[in-house]
Amino acid sequence: MFDVDGIYNSQNQRIWVASRDEANEKGGIKMKQKFPKKVMVRLAVCSKGVTPLAIFDQGTVDHKVYIQNVLPVALEFGSKIFGEHWIFQQDGAKPHVHHLTQKLCQDKFPSFIGKDHWSPNSPDLNLFDYSIWDEFARAINWKTVISKTTLIKELKRAVKEIRQDVILQSCSYWTIRLQRVFKNDECYLNK
Template identity: 45%
Template sequence: MQKHQAFWQYQNSKNGRPRSGRTQQNISKAKKMITKNVSQRKLAKQLNTSKSNVQRILNLDLQLKPYKIRRQPFLQTAHIEKRLKFSYWVQNNFTKNDCLKILFSDEKQFEIDGVYNTQNDRIGAVDRAQADLKGGIFQKQKFPQKVMVWIGVSSRGLSPLVFLPKGGINSQIYIDQVLPVSKKFGDDNLGEDWIYQQDGATCHTSEQTQNWCYDNFPNFIPKDKWPPNSPDLNPLDYSVWNEIVNSMKWNKVYSITTLKQQIKAAVKSISNETILHICQNWYKRVRSLQSNNGLFIQ
């Protein structure tokens, strides 16, 4: 376990006498030291015992389990207040069925190197050499090729993809290339009365973009309503992007062209039932902010 990559959650210790190396003194010291998020290796060194003894102390004597540190946006008091205000606004203005008519949207940048998690990705092998031969080495380019993608998601499925130009996106590009796709998908799939959602990115909140939305969408969530630092409230951020990434065959990605092909294939592979389930849970998720005091939802 690497430093800063796991917490130990304390539970009641079991009864019984410790074995060699698991003295009551070492157990007491370990109990105090784990609050400092120290690694097992360093803990073993400071207790003058083996790493296996430390593992037994933590697992058997202290009944602890390892938990990774989870990353989430920092929420200031003002952010929390806006999140709570948004939750009550949704509750007072939308029914559960109304929320199934929301077209959520987001952009994401994909790198040709793919996605690699040092904690979760494992290779089964008898030794390191065999593991390396089976794909145990992750090579990352210094300046990997990238592509930015926009997509919308609603209870009726995923919209067509929009691959955005290299170099970023501004209001004009967003209006010219993204919003017409949003409007067509919404009109074709959600009827005459539907709602468009977008986060607080500059190209979304500019006066030019907001005016376009007022003029062209039946309804949309204006910039003064959507709370900042809230990816946990967008189905794309907390679920759909992961579905796409995990469905991609990264071993077939070796160029921008093949990266785009795999993104398209992954989008097609996600069932409408999966998307519907994700969207159906959104209303409950937003309302849960009230019992969660506006804090981040895992």
């Protein structure tokens, strides 16, 4: 989710200070609208680049919207880039693990890692969680975002600014992380 107030995750971004004034000096106080205008973004990456950006400005995405609007784009992109030799991986979002989504992926994609064979809630194995979202957010000029319309316009511009070297480095780290998970009896990574 992206909203017009910028990216700020109160669960992950915290500043420890003695006073509210000191927090404000260090940029720790973030002003947020009560109900900011927001959009949901769908993006995928592989060593060859990023998929076309999908923007959903009408709220969350259920399995029907995901199957109709997202999976065809992923299938077309993967097939165009890799032919018949590639693997499709998703995270554990509800639309991804829905039985109809799983069936379609199993039937249509050349190879697919189903929900029962992938670590649930594993930020260790999600390039977006440890790299790509930060790169994408860095490319956004938040000073130009004042409405949902300008947010969408800026997202479309910024996705083109995701650096290929960051994508390649993320994919390389992903492979290393995957190998470490297998060595760790398919559990989370050890520090």
